[in-house]
Amino acid sequence: MPDDLYQCSLDYHRLPKPGKLEIRATKPLANQRDLALAYSPGVAAACREIVKDPGTARDYTLRGNLVAVITNGTAVLGLGPIGALAAKPVMEGKAVLFKQFADIDVFDIEIDERDPERFVETVARLEPSFGAINLEDIKAPDCFIIEQALKERLGIPVLHDDQHGTAIVVGAAVLNGLRVVGKDIAKVRLVTAGAGAAALACLNLLVELGMARDQITVTDIAGVVYEGRSEEMDGYKARFARATDQRTLAEALDGADIFLGLSAGGVLAPEWLERMAPRPLVLALANPVPEIMPDLAKAARPDAIIATGRTDFPNQVNNVLCFPFIFRGALDCGATEINGAMKIACVRAIAELAQAETSDIVRSAYGGQNLRFGPDYLIPKPFDPRLMEYLAPAVARAAMESGVATRPIPDLSAYRQSLQNRIFRTGLTMKPVFDLARERVRRVVFAEGDKHRVLEAAQQAVMQGIARPILIGRPRVIDERISELGLKLRPGIDVDVLDPSDNPRFDEHCATFFGSVKRRGYTPAEARQMVRGEATVLAATLLRTGEADAMICGIVGRYLRHLRHVEEIIGKAPGVKRLTSMNAVVMHTGTLFIADTYVQEDPSAEDLAEIARLCAQQVRRFGIEPKVALLSHSNFGSHDTPSAAKMREALYLLRGLEPELEVEGEMHANLAFEEALRLARFPDSRLTGRANLLIMPNQDAANIAFNLLQVLGEGTVIGPILLGPAKPVHIVTPSAGVRALLNMTALAAVQVRDGG
Numbered sequence: 001m002p003d004d005l006y007q008c009s010l011d012y013h014r015l016p017k018p019g020k021l022e023i024r025a026t027k028p029l030a031n032q033r034d035l036a037l038a039y040s041p042g043v044a045a046a047c048r049e050i051v052k053d054p055g056t057a058r059d060y061t062l063r064g065n066l067v068a069v070i071t072n073g074t075a076v077l078g079l080g081p082i083g084a085l086a087a088k089p090v091m092e093g094k095a096v097l098f099k100q101f102a103d104i105d106v107f108d109i110e111i112d113e114r115d116p117e118r119f120v121e122t123v124a125r126l127e128p129s130f131g132a133i134n135l136e137d138i139k140a141p142d143c144f145i146i147e148q149a150l151k152e153r154l155g156i157p158v159l160h161d162d163q164h165g166t167a168i169v170v171g172a173a174v175l176n177g178l179r180v181v182g183k184d185i186a187k188v189r190l191v192t193a194g195a196g197a198a199a200l201a202c203l204n205l206l207v208e209l210g211m212a213r214d215q216i217t218v219t220d221i222a223g224v225v226y227e228g229r230s231e232e233m234d235g236y237k238a239r240f241a242r243a244t245d246q247r248t249l250a251e252a253l254d255g256a257d258i259f260l261g262l263s264a265g266g267v268l269a270p271e272w273l274e275r276m277a278p279r280p281l282v283l284a285l286a287n288p289v290p291e292i293m294p295d296l297a298k299a300a301r302p303d304a305i306i307a308t309g310r311t312d313f314p315n316q317v318n319n320v321l322c323f324p325f326i327f328r329g330a331l332d333c334g335a336t337e338i339n340g341a342m343k344i345a346c347v348r349a350i351a352e353l354a355q356a357e358t359s360d361i362v363r364s365a366y367g368g369q370n371l372r373f374g375p376d377y378l379i380p381k382p383f384d385p386r387l388m389e390y391l392a393p394a395v396a397r398a399a400m401e402s403g404v405a406t407r408p409i410p411d412l413s414a415y416r417q418s419l420q421n422r423i424f425r426t427g428l429t430m431k432p433v434f435d436l437a438r439e440r441v442r443r444v445v446f447a448e449g450d451k452h453r454v455l456e457a458a459q460q461a462v463m464q465g466i467a468r469p470i471l472i473g474r475p476r477v478i479d480e481r482i483s484e485l486g487l488k489l490r491p492g493i494d495v496d497v498l499d500p501s502d503n504p505r506f507d508e509h510c511a512t513f514f515g516s517v518k519r520r521g522y523t524p525a526e527a528r529q530m531v532r533g534e535a536t537v538l539a540a541t542l543l544r545t546g547e548a549d550a551m552i553c554g555i556v557g558r559y560l561r562h563l564r565h566v567e568e569i570i571g572k573a574p575g576v577k578r579l580t581s582m583n584a585v586v587m588h589t590g591t592l593f594i595a596d597t598y599v600q601e602d603p604s605a606e607d608l609a610e611i612a613r614l615c616a617q618q619v620r621r622f623g624i625e626p627k628v629a630l631l632s633h634s635n636f637g638s639h640d641t642p643s644a645a646k647m648r649e650a651l652y653l654l655r656g657l658e659p660e661l662e663v664e665g666e667m668h669a670n671l672a673f674e675e676a677l678r679l680a681r682f683p684d685s686r687l688t689g690r691a692n693l694l695i696m697p698n699q700d701a702a703n704i705a706f707n708l709l710q711v712l713g714e715g716t717v718i719g720p721i722l723l724g725p726a727k728p729v730h731i732v733t734p735s736a737g738v739r740a741l742l743n744m745t746a747l748a749a750v751q752v753r754d755g756g
């Protein structure tokens with residue numbers, strides 16, 4: 001490991017507080033009553049219910065979403081038997097991955113016990129605490145005995161991840177690798193380095209997938225595992241012993257199609273690779289140092305397809321691709337075990353996902369690399385957000401079909417949707433908007449139609465049936481990028497393309513543009529130049545002529561420049577005095593809307609009343625009833641500064657405009673969320689519960705607040721949402737990803753029905 005990575009890792013683990021985890025309460029404990037509910041006497045009610053029906057433990061406790069990651073530290077990564085305590089960073093790491101990738105909570109448990117029987121006794125007694133057990137980094141052959149014993153004793157899933165998680169991912173990589181090189185699994189020869197937990201489990205699964213047992217040669221520290229060998233043998237290895245004269249890994253590699261390394265760093269010499277068959281698969285999966293480094297392998301065998309267990313090379317074959325999602329599926333259907341059918345379903349789902357198009361989130365996590373199925377992209381990346389929706393339902397379905405699900409999932413497609421929502425937290429807030437958008441497909445013009453992210457968003461919009469995109473851009477570039485990204489967009493069929501330099505309606509568009517801006521100092525010649533050269537001008541003109549229903553721009557250039565074109569060409573909706581913008585921040589605690597984040601710098605009381613009215617209307621489009629707080633440094637008249645007076649005035653005006661709206665102010669931000677505090681300070685407050693729409697005194701406050709929430713509240717942002725134009729337009733920020741663009745497209749499409 002390079003020195004800087006070593007030191008960075010130590011800092012990562014130590015700062016700002018030691019370790020990678022903490023326990024967080026999910027229920028309030030703010031007063032005497034909360035205390036009475038959380039603990040004695042109230043907690044007894046939950047206990048009594050569980051006594052009556054043990055199944056309700058999943059309703060009243062965390063058990064249904066809690067996995068134990070348990071080790072005795074006897075085979076930690078490739079570091080060997082470093083013991084339970086030193087294994088703790090790895091187990092904490094797994095807990096983090098479970099949480100981040102699949103929203104599963106984990107207690108890591110390090111047990112200082114090397115005797116398999118006593119280890120089993122200890123783990124078995126933990127069953128009441130957990131929904132499932134992930135055994136980790138336990139050496140072979142003890143791990144086989146331990147897993148089997150626990151599976152027999154416990155009624156919850158028990159999975160030794162180094163065996164089965166690894167085998168599942170290796171299975172998918174081998175299936176896809178063979179597909180790339182055009183070889184048949186029934187005919188290939190495989191050689192391992194390693195005869196431990198991971199290697200033997202992989203072999204068992206590969207045989208189940210069709211590999212011929214007599215085409216497999218196993219090697220370990222003592223060399224080839226052959227019939228009659230007595231050194232370093234056990235019954236599990238013996239099942240793969242071959243009648244052969246070969247004694248070394250080098251000899252065994254003669255003519256082999258696949259090398260599967262699950263042993264230790266550096267055990268494979270580059271020159272041995274020359275012995276392998278054409279287009280070999282080299283899976284060097286020891287961690288943290290592979291059996292051979294990819295550059296050495298590639299130099300020795302340029303025709304090889306290479307995979308390692310590491311993040312920093314292509315083809316990361318690592319059990320992280322599997323364990324979060326196989327447990328997600330198993331927990332969600334109440335599986336009593338993780339059986340063979342569930343494992344095979346997981347193999348197939350991983351293999352299939354690698355062949356699907358990659359998403360922008362995956363690409364941005366990997367420095368914008370273009371990931372397409374092939375020699376350097378055999379299996380999905382761990383950050384692929386689709387792993388959850390591909391794998392967990394496949395596992396749950398297999399559990400149900402094989403009869404081990406105690407809580408079958410009645411509607412798998414609704415389940416898949418709920419998983420998507422867990423991943424894309426914006427999905428939950430956006431769901432009603434997407435549903436509405438699908439009711440009638442609108443034409444949405446994208447000013448920057450040849451940009452990669454826009455093309456991907458357009459693809460998603462078509463696939464999800466939320467819009468028919470019109471892409472402004474160079475057709476040749478669009479075609480090239482569609483093919484480069486592996487998209488399925490068909491210009492002229494499911495998407496229209498308008499080339500600004502070869503625009504058949506150029507004269508008409510110039511006339512429309514000039515008509516809308518002629519009193520703003522443009523000459524006809526300038527107008528022609530702008531229609532040809534400024535994509536936002538052309539897009540807005542299409543909106544004005546009615547050739548498009550809604551518009552998205554802003555990926556390139558400054559917000560205010562786009563805004564100026566929108567104001568000049570599209571104008572404002574009837575009755576609207578000024579445009580405004582709002583951002584939504586989706587957090588674990590709920591969604592908050594904040595305005596005006598981008599457009600009005602220092603709105604007057606009248607402006608604020610209009611901002612609140614427009615924003616409230618938009619919040620309702622999300623299916624959320626707005627509860628508005630006018631925020632200030634002043635609390636219900638405590639200050640008489642001009643800005644406090646402005647907020648009071650805005651409240652007065654707003655009550656006149658929208659008597660039914662739940663709104664209160666001016667107030668401190670904490671009172672917007674704490675009803676009890678608010679009522680104590682101001683008993684007549686007309687706002688109930690927690691505010692969800694915050695109207696700020698000026699753009700500084702709004703913009704700062706939403707950025708703070710985004711970072712500190714770990715929020716996902718939707719917006720900026722432009723409100724008040726005569727037709728739906730959204731100006732995104734240049735950093736907007738595909739998901740953000742798609743969200744804004746759906747919003748714009750939905751706004752068509754009732755104006756901007």
Ligand SMILES: NC(=O)C1=CN([C@@H]2O[C@H](COP(=O)(O)OP(=O)(O)OC[C@H]3O[C@@H](n4cnc5c(N)ncnc54)[C@H](OP(=O)(O)O)[C@@H]3O)[C@@H](O)[C@H]2O)C=CC1
Binds near residue numbers: 162194197261263
């Ligand atoms: N990429 C991934 O997702 C995963 C990678 N791994 C990696 O695989 C390796 C093995 O893990 P695991 O199966 O859990 O551990 P085990 O201790 O169960 O097995 C290790 C195996 O490797 C063999 N071995 C060790 N050193 C050498 C050597 N110098 N030459 C040849 N064989 C050797 C051992 O031989 P013997 O039997 O003779 O002792 C044993 O068969 C580790 O490096 C681990 O990090 C594991 C799980 C997942």
Ligand SMILES: CC(=O)C(=O)O
Binds near residue numbers: 137162
């Ligand atoms: C990845 C993993 O589980 C291991 O190397 O042990």
Ligand SMILES: [Mg+2]
Binds near residue numbers: 136137162
């Ligand atoms: Mg492991």
